[in-house]
Amino acid sequence: xxxxDIDKYAEMNxxxxxxxxxxxxxxxxxxxxxxxFAGSIxxxxxxxxxAVLILILSRLPFRFILKRVKVICVFVxxxxxxxxxxxxxTPLFSAGILVFSKEGLLFAVLVAVxxxxxxxxxxxMLGTQRFDTTLKAxxxxxxxxxxxQMLLFTYRYIYVMxxxxxxxxxxxxxxxxxxxxxxxxxxxxxNLIGMLLIKSYExxxxxxxxxxxxxxxxxxxxxxxxxxxxxxxxxCSVAIIAASGIYIIYPGLL
Amino acid sequence: xxxxxxxxxxxxxxxxxxxxxxxxxxxxxEGEMVAVIGQNGAGKTTLFLHLNGSIKSSDNNVLIFGEDxxxxxxxxxxxxxxxxxxxxxxxxxxxxxxxxxxxxxxxxGLSKEEIDRRVKEALETVGLSGFEDRxxxxxxxxxxxxxxxxxxxxxxxxxxxxxxxTANLDPKSRSLFIRLINDLNKNNGITTIVAMHDVNxxxxxxxxxxVLNGKVVADGTPQEIFSDINLLEENYLEVPEICxxxxxxxxxxxxxxTVPLTMEEAALALDKMTGENxxxxxxMRDEDTSEKVKGTICRFSL
Numbered sequence: 001x002x003x004x005d006i007d008k009y010a011e012m013n014x015x016x017x018x019x020x021x022x023x024x025x026x027x028x029x030x031x032x033x034x035x036x037f038a039g040s041i042x043x044x045x046x047x048x049x050x051a052v053l054i055l056i057l058s059r060l061p062f063r064f065i066l067k068r069v070k071v072i073c074v075f076v077x078x079x080x081x082x083x084x085x086x087x088x089x090t091p092l093f094s095a096g097i098l099v100f101s102k103e104g105l106l107f108a109v110l111v112a113v114x115x116x117x118x119x120x121x122x123x124x125m126l127g128t129q130r131f132d133t134t135l136k137a138x139x140x141x142x143x144x145x146x147x148x149q150m151l152l153f154t155y156r157y158i159y160v161m162x163x164x165x166x167x168x169x170x171x172x173x174x175x176x177x178x179x180x181x182x183x184x185x186x187x188x189x190x191n192l193i194g195m196l197l198i199k200s201y202e203x204x205x206x207x208x209x210x211x212x213x214x215x216x217x218x219x220x221x222x223x224x225x226x227x228x229x230x231x232x233x234x235x236c237s238v239a240i241i242a243a244s245g246i247y248i249i250y251p252g253l254l
Numbered sequence: 255x256x257x258x259x260x261x262x263x264x265x266x267x268x269x270x271x272x273x274x275x276x277x278x279x280x281x282x283x284e285g286e287m288v289a290v291i292g293q294n295g296a297g298k299t300t301l302f303l304h305l306n307g308s309i310k311s312s313d314n315n316v317l318i319f320g321e322d323x324x325x326x327x328x329x330x331x332x333x334x335x336x337x338x339x340x341x342x343x344x345x346x347x348x349x350x351x352x353x354x355x356x357x358x359x360x361x362x363g364l365s366k367e368e369i370d371r372r373v374k375e376a377l378e379t380v381g382l383s384g385f386e387d388r389x390x391x392x393x394x395x396x397x398x399x400x401x402x403x404x405x406x407x408x409x410x411x412x413x414x415x416x417x418x419x420t421a422n423l424d425p426k427s428r429s430l431f432i433r434l435i436n437d438l439n440k441n442n443g444i445t446t447i448v449a450m451h452d453v454n455x456x457x458x459x460x461x462x463x464x465v466l467n468g469k470v471v472a473d474g475t476p477q478e479i480f481s482d483i484n485l486l487e488e489n490y491l492e493v494p495e496i497c498x499x500x501x502x503x504x505x506x507x508x509x510x511x512t513v514p515l516t517m518e519e520a521a522l523a524l525d526k527m528t529g530e531n532x533x534x535x536x537x538m539r540d541e542d543t544s545e546k547v548k549g550t551i552c553r554f555s556l
Contacts (some may be wrong), residue, residue, distance in 0.1 A: 003391065132349035132389070152349060159391035160343050206344040213306045214405065215332040215361030 003159055006068075006123075009060050010130040015231075016058035017128045021137035023232040027239035028125040034243035035117040039252030041110050046246045048117040055124050065123055072119045076112045083108035131155050137226065145219070157200075157207075164199055168192055255283040258413055258445040259305065260317040266300055266309065274300045276469045282447065284319075284412075287439045289460035289476075290449045293490040296466045298449040299340075302415050305447070306335040318413065329362050336411030340418040342398035343390070351377070351393075351401050352386035358409035376404040380434060396427030403434065413445045414438060420452045428455070435459055453480075454494045457515035465489055476515050483553060496520050498554050505546035507538040 010017070019027070035047035055065060084092070089103030126134060135155070139148045169192065179185050259282040266275040274297045282288055290298050303309040304316050307323040314322045318334050326334070336358075339345045348354040355376050359369045377383050380400040390398055399419075406414065419435060420428045432455055439446045448459055456463060457476040465472040465479060467489050472479055479485065480493050494515050500523065501513065510527055514520040527535045 132353070135349065153347065156347055156349055156390070203344060206339065206341070207347050209303060209308045210337075210339055210345040211347060212308050212328075213332065213335075213337045214358040214409070215328040216357075217328055217361065219361075 003162060006126050007129065007131045009064060009127055010133075012059055012128070014057060014059040014128070016054060016124065018231070019128075019235050020226050020228045020232040021129055021133050022141055022226060023228055023236050024125060024129065025134070025137050025141065027236045028121055030243055031239050032118050032121045034247065035121065036114055038110075038114055038246070038250075040250050041106065041113060043246050043250035043252070044110055044113040044117060046250070048113050048120070050242055050246075051117045051120040051124070055120055058124050058128050060124060060127050064127065065120065068123050069116065069119055072115055076115055079111050080108045083111070140226070153207075157203075160203070161196065161200060165192075165196055168195055255285075256319070257317075258282050258284045258286070258319060259447075260320075261301075261304070262315045263313070264301075264304060264311055264315055265313075266297075266304070266311070273468060275304075278466075278470055280464060280470060280473075282445060284445055285439070285443045286462065287436075287446045287460050288448070288462045288464060289456045290447060290464045290466050291451070291453065291456060291479075291491060292449075292466035292471075296489075297468055298466055299417055301466065302337055302417055302447070302449065305413070305415060306337045307331045308337075332358055332409045333362060333411060335413045335415065336406035336409055337415045338403050338406050338417065338419065340421055342395070342402040345402040345405065346390040346398060349389060350386065351382070351388050351390070351404075354390075354401065355405045355408045357405065362409065372408045372410070373404075376408040377401075379407055379438075380404045381430075396423055396430070399423065399427070399431065400434070403431075407438075411444070413447070416446070416448045416450075418450055419448060420450060420455050428452075432459055453492045454496075457494060457519075465491070477512060480515055481513060493554065498550075501550050501554070502547060503537070505543055505550055507540075508535055 016024075031047070031050065035044065035051070038044040038047055084100040084104035085098060087101050087104030087107055089101035092100045092102050092105065094100065129137075132152075132155070135148055135151055138151075139145070172188065172192065177188060179189065259280065261278060261280045264275055264278040265273075267273045274295075278297075278301065280301075290301070292298055300309065304311055305318070305323070307316075307326065310324045314324055316323045318326075321330075323331060323335070346354050348357055352373055355373045356369050359372050364372070373386065374383070377385060380403050382397065382400055382404060385393075385397070385401065390401065393401065414435075416435060419431055423431060435446060435448065436459060438444050446459075448456075450456060450459075457480070460476060463472075463474065463476050463479040464470060465485065471489060472482070472485055480497055483493070485491075486493060496517065496519075497513050497515055500508075500510065500520070504510075508527060510523045512519075512523070514523040524535065
């Protein structure tokens with residue numbers, strides 16, 4: 001079974017891979033927040049360049065990143081089209097009643113650059129360490145236990161769900177089912193999702209029983225020993241300096 | 255002999271009113287190895303969930319080493335009874351094997367060093383050393399099954415319960431798992447209860463067999479249970495293949511006093527047969543043979 005693992009390349013060897021997980025989350029967190037609030041296209045572009053530099057440094061395959069950045073385009077492309085039409089301002093050109101405004105276009109570009117920069121940073125962060133490590137680091141950063149446990153179970157059972165989904169789908173296909181966008185096709189898809197829900201509900205009961213039998217009392221569970229080194233502190237400082245530097249050169253928040 | 259498990263008149267019904275257990279009384283000695291057999295929906299899993307306190311009986315009639323399981327704290331409970339569930343994906347709920355095997359000991363409040371030691375030991379016992387950082391979705395079913403056992407062993411339970419341990423396993427993993435269960439019982443003295451449909455494996459793991467069908471239908475040695483064809487028929491159960499083979503041999507005049515259930519017993523029975531007959535066994539066909547064979551095959555086909 002081929003899974004869409006986000007941490008497929010977590011075992012690679014690069015300076016970014018070696019950063020201590022907590023420091024990595026903090027540093028990337030700072031950069032992501034800073035990129036998202038960048039007030040001008042120039043500032044946002046600098047963050048995008050920074051994100052790409054970090055990505056190159058991390059040696060993650062470009063195709064792996066591209067595949068995931070594509071997802072964000074689903075949201076970005078409509079913004080690029082709609083913003084110039086809805087934000088009033090200097091008209092660039094018009095077609096009938098539709099008027100493309102310059103302000104709208106600039107704003108849309110700003111949003112696009114910011115989101116691409118942020119998503120590259122997120123993928124680089126998640127892609128350079130194992131997902132369970134990220135969760136353990138989050139737990140050590142005092143993220144509430146309930147959230148950690150929810151993420152933990154999501155991560156563990158998403159694969160089981162994929163397996164179950166594929167099993168139901170292939171047994172449907174074995175009986176000649178082919179998806180068509182019509183009433184029958186949609187109702188079959190509905191059945192599939194319904195089956196998946198029932199199965200996951202039943203599994204949840206069994207998992208809970210297994211947890212009880214291992215003494216689960218609701219307390220968050222975390223075991224990890226991370227060590228912060230000088231290099232980690234240096235990376236974090238560089239991230240903070242870079243973020244504040246960009247804000248000093250191009251002041252302004254959105 | 256100390257009593258490990260004592261259940262008296264246990265009743266249970268589902269919320270829709272279906273009775274799953276009726277007046278079940280079972281007592282198991284310390285170090286004993288018991289197989290519970292019964293058709294689907296016979297109440298095996300429900301019985302097991304009572305044994306580890308996942309389902310609490312209102313009558314306080316499930317005693318583990320003389321103590322009521324319902325009043326025990328979680329820590330006490332888990333170091334007494336460990337359950338290995340049928341589907342390892344239900345039991346391995348943590349992201350890595352290490353986290354999973356360490357889950358129980360952590361809940362017991364042990365120190366980090368002790369947890370590490372127990373995880374290492376448990377993984378070594380099941381032959382999965384070096385799997386600490388592996389994620390369950392990249393492991394084979396057999397490996398997941400052994401990891402689930404390690405996750406229970408790390409709590410060092412005195413009683414181990416297996417729900418369908420050999421289901422869905424390939425022959426090699428199956429025999430490996432059966433050997434593991436046997437070793438744990440013989441070498442570590444762990445009281446073991448196994449639920450299984452795999453009747454061919456039952457005689458090689460259990461000294462005692464309980465037939466469950468909502469209530470305890472029969473309780474005896476594998477020999478007693480598997481020689482009672484009527485009992486098996488009524489409960490939709492099968493006899494081991496070796497047993498069937500010797501019944502067919504019986505139709506050809508090769509009779510033995512006790513029908514063997516395992517390969518070892520089969521060799522012993524043949525030794526005895528040939529010993530009594532001057533070193534050879536005779537297979538004879540007469541006019542009744544084909545009738546007898548037909549009858550035997552008919553009797554064993556469910």
